[in-house]
Amino acid sequence: MDNSILVLHVAAMLSGISKFSVGGMGALILPLLLLAFPGQQALAILIPMFLVADLLTMVCYRKNINWKVLLRLLALMAVGCVLGAVLMNSINTHQFARIIGLTILGMLLLSIYLEYNQTQIRTSSLAQSSSGIFAGFISMTANSAGPIMSLYLLEEKLGKPSYVSTRAWLAGMVNIIKIPLLVSIGALNTQTALLSLSALPSLLLGAWLGYKLLKRISFTQLTWSVRCLIVLAAGSLLLN
Numbered sequence: 001m002d003n004s005i006l007v008l009h010v011a012a013m014l015s016g017i018s019k020f021s022v023g024g025m026g027a028l029i030l031p032l033l034l035l036a037f038p039g040q041q042a043l044a045i046l047i048p049m050f051l052v053a054d055l056l057t058m059v060c061y062r063k064n065i066n067w068k069v070l071l072r073l074l075a076l077m078a079v080g081c082v083l084g085a086v087l088m089n090s091i092n093t094h095q096f097a098r099i100i101g102l103t104i105l106g107m108l109l110l111s112i113y114l115e116y117n118q119t120q121i122r123t124s125s126l127a128q129s130s131s132g133i134f135a136g137f138i139s140m141t142a143n144s145a146g147p148i149m150s151l152y153l154l155e156e157k158l159g160k161p162s163y164v165s166t167r168a169w170l171a172g173m174v175n176i177i178k179i180p181l182l183v184s185i186g187a188l189n190t191q192t193a194l195l196s197l198s199a200l201p202s203l204l205l206g207a208w209l210g211y212k213l214l215k216r217i218s219f220t221q222l223t224w225s226v227r228c229l230i231v232l233a234a235g236s237l238l239l240n
Contacts, residue, residue: 004036012049012199016206017213019053027104027144028226031233034100039093044187046143047178048196049203054172056207061165069156070166070173073132073149077170078177080136085181088141101237103142108230111147128152139174140181 011029018029033042088096131148139145153167182188 007032007036008045008195008199009202011046012202013206013209015046015049015053016203016208017210018206019050019057020207020210027107027142027146028230028233030100030143031104031230031237034097034237039096040088040182040185040187041192043088043141043143044182044189044192045196047175047182047188048193049199050143051172051175051179052197052200053203053207054168054175057168058172061168064159064161064165065169066156066158066162066166069153069158070170073135073152074170074173074177076129076132077136077139077145077149077174080133080138081140081174081177081181082136083133084137084140085185087137088187089185097237100142101234103138104144104230105234107138107142107144107147108227108234112227114147114151136174140178 011033014029014032030042030046033046036042037045087099091099131152135145135148135152138148149167149170153163153170158166179188
């Protein structure tokens with residue numbers, strides 16, 4: 001089997017595991033794909049896979065959605081996605097890899113900080129809007145805006161069912177927004193879309209494994225294992 005195809009299926013399986021277990025693997029999956037696919041093409045392959053997984057979670061969490069909160073943050077993130085697409089269209093493959101490495105390290109440090117410190121982004125309407133736009137920018141370029149999205153939604157004081165459902169639908173709708181943007185910069189085309197969808201069986205296997213793992217494995221152990229792998233992946237991108 002071609003190494004690139006093997007990497008693709010491993011990435012798809014990890015995508016499924018991430019969506020149906022602890023999450024947080026998005027920052028690991030993109031660097032993994034970058035080992036086999038150049039620059040923006042790796043992101044273009046990843047997003048359709050994530051979108052399929054998102055649609056599955058959106059079906060599961062179709063109730064208790066806070067549409068007011070979702071649409072407000074979605075609008076801000078859409079602006080950030082457009083800005084991210086503009087940047088992606090103006091840099092080369094090597095620069096893209098460096099940006100991804102720095103971004104996922106930054107998001108990892110932020111997630112660890114937020115785990116142990118209470119932080120507010122709603123100090124002003126400007127700060128709130130900026131955080132939403134920045135989340136979209138990071139999501140578009142590195143697919144690792146999870147910590148910012150979580151912080152924003154947590155400050156809305158949503159109940160657990162509403163938080164989970166709103167976050168699931170937000171992630172899916174943001175990925176839908178990315179599709180035409182990736183097409184517009186030439187990263188996503190018929191070839192990359194079919195390549196992404198060819199890994200659907202591995203994604204579904206990962207979803208099943210993630211569901212099973214969530215019941216059996218320690219949340220803390222899995223989280224820190226993923227974080228260590230993210231550091232290694234980011235380091236390889238920065239040193240490449």
